[in-house]
Structures are given as C-alpha cells and as structure tokens.
Amino acid sequence: MRRLLTAIAVYTASLLTAHAAETAAPLAKVTVVFDQALPNAAGKSMKGVLVEYGPGGSSPAHIHARSAFIYATVLEGAIRSQVNDSPAKVFHKGENFSEKPGDRHGVSANASDTEPAKLLAVFVVDTADKELTTPIAK
Numbered sequence: 001m002r003r004l005l006t007a008i009a010v011y012t013a014s015l016l017t018a019h020a021a022e023t024a025a026p027l028a029k030v031t032v033v034f035d036q037a038l039p040n041a042a043g044k045s046m047k048g049v050l051v052e053y054g055p056g057g058s059s060p061a062h063i064h065a066r067s068a069f070i071y072a073t074v075l076e077g078a079i080r081s082q083v084n085d086s087p088a089k090v091f092h093k094g095e096n097f098s099e100k101p102g103d104r105h106g107v108s109a110n111a112s113d114t115e116p117a118k119l120l121a122v123f124v125v126d127t128a129d130k131e132l133t134t135p136i137a138k
Contacts, residue, residue: 026057028108030133033120037127045127051108053079053117058109061136063102065129070099070121077117082107091119104136 034048051059064070072081073096082088083103090111091097099105110117123132 026054028053028057028059030059038124043127045123045125047123047125047132049121049123049132051119051121053077053110055115056110056113057117058107059105059133061104061106062108062133063104063136064099064123064134065125065132066101067126067129068099068101068132069124072097072099072119072121075118075120077115078111079117079119080107080109080111081105106136 029052031050031052032047033050034046036046038044038046072079074091074093076093078090078092080088080090081097083097083099083105088107089097125132
C-alpha cells in the first residue's frame with residue numbers, strides 16, 4: 001500500500017511539473033546594445049535594446065520610463081504588439097512601430113510558437129532614467 005501511495009504521489013508531482021512548464025510562457029532576453037548621451041540634447045540619451053523571443057516567448061505587460069520615446073524594428077520573425085487600447089497587431093521582419101511617453105504596452109510577444117523573433121527598440125530617454133521598463137501590476 002505504501003508503494004502504491006508513493007507511486008501515485010510521484011506521478012501526480014510529475015504531472016503538475018509538466019503542466020506548469022507547458023503553461024509558463026518563456027520570457028524575453030533583453031540586452032542593452034548601446035547607450036549614448038546625445039551631445040545636442042542636454043540630459044537626453046539614446047539607448048538601443050535588443051529583445052529576443054524564443055518560440056512562444058513574451059514579455060509581461062509593461063510601461064516604459066516616463067520620458068521614453070521608442071522606435072522599434074523587427075529584425076527577425078514576427079512580433080505581436082498592443083499599445084494602449086489599440087488592437088494587437090503582428091509586425092513582421094523589417095516592419096516597425098513606435099511608443100510615445102506614457103504608453104502602456106499590454107502585449108509584446110513572439111507571434112510564432114515555432115520560430116524565434118527579435119526586435120531592436122531604440123529609446124530616446126532622459127539620461128537620468130535608469131529603469132527603462134516596469135511591469136504593470138495585474
């Protein structure tokens with residue numbers, strides 16, 4: 001009887017672990033690739049951020065630094081994006097979009113469950129702003 005209960009416990013734990021792994025979306029890999037103060041705009045900097053999504057990857061809903069103006073270009077694959085209350089849209093390699101200061105980025109995800117995707121987000125931001133992205137509390 002003890003072996004049967006142990007076997008049931010092990011089986012249940014393995015099912016729960018497998019289900020958790022299946023339901024958790026992989027997060028994005030985010031790398032600052034350049035950070036340069038703008039010599040003709042005191043107190044402003046330009047920062048390039050490479051965002052890499054594996055298949056099915058996504059970022060949590062977020063806002064950016066209050067001063068941030070962002071221009072993003074899809075470098076590889078396709079990115080699903082939703083800013084503020086506009087409908088979500090899929091952007092393919094070579095397409096771009098922008099975000100204005102104060103925008104809420106509700107959806108940022110790889111549009112494919114089988115292929116990777118990358119985008120380059122270029123920020124024009126107050127040099128003093130160190131946190132570029134803040135998750136939106138649910």
